[in-house]
Amino acid sequence: MDLSSVIQMGVEAIKNNSNEETSGLDSNLLTKALSTLVGDGEEFDLSSLISGLAGGSLASIASSWLGSGENSPISAESIIALFGDEKIASFASILGLSEGSALDALSDALPAMVDGASSGGSIAENLLSNLGDKDSLMRMASKFF
Numbered sequence: 001m002d003l004s005s006v007i008q009m010g011v012e013a014i015k016n017n018s019n020e021e022t023s024g025l026d027s028n029l030l031t032k033a034l035s036t037l038v039g040d041g042e043e044f045d046l047s048s049l050i051s052g053l054a055g056g057s058l059a060s061i062a063s064s065w066l067g068s069g070e071n072s073p074i075s076a077e078s079i080i081a082l083f084g085d086e087k088i089a090s091f092a093s094i095l096g097l098s099e100g101s102a103l104d105a106l107s108d109a110l111p112a113m114v115d116g117a118s119s120g121g122s123i124a125e126n127l128l129s130n131l132g133d134k135d136s137l138m139r140m141a142s143k144f145f
Contacts, residue, residue: 009116010034010109022105025095033094034109037087049114052082064111066118071111076103079110 011030014022038049053062064072080088080103092102 004031006113006117007031007034007038010038010113013108013112014105017105017108019101019104021097021101022095022108025097025105029095033091034113036094037083037091037106038110038113049082049110058082062114065114071115074107074110076100076107079103079106 008031011027011034014025014030015027017023050062050066053059058074058078061072061074061078064070083091088099088102088106091106092099095102095105097105
């Protein structure tokens with residue numbers, strides 16, 4: 001899935017949340033901030049994000065986002081651990097938000113983006129296309145079990 005489609009899912013999740021500070025943000029600004037945070041310039045880097053979740057003991061969250069059931073929430077602390085303080089501060093700065101509001105926005109956007117990027121085909125096919133080969137996919141999948 002291309003970056004712009006996935007980013008748009010994140011933008012919609014943020015704009016449709018209940019936080020007045022983030023729901024009124026400009027879509028173009030949100031697109032820029034999310035692209036800077038989760039993209040590699042052309043595509044949503046699903047494999048890196050999922051690897052980060054699995055490597056950070058958040059495999060159950062990643063699994064829920066990839067599965068067909070309800071998406072588990074992610075805490076602010078987990079988002080910071082996943083991206084690092086510097087990237088979160090940059091995301092917040094681009095949007096003119098406090099880091100707390102930025103983290104709230106990301107807690108809405110990330111599950112929607114991963115869920116959307118992994119649907120429309122088998123999860124294995126989507127991950128394989130992002131990881132590059134079957135061995136990489138199997139190493140990452142083993143972390144979930």
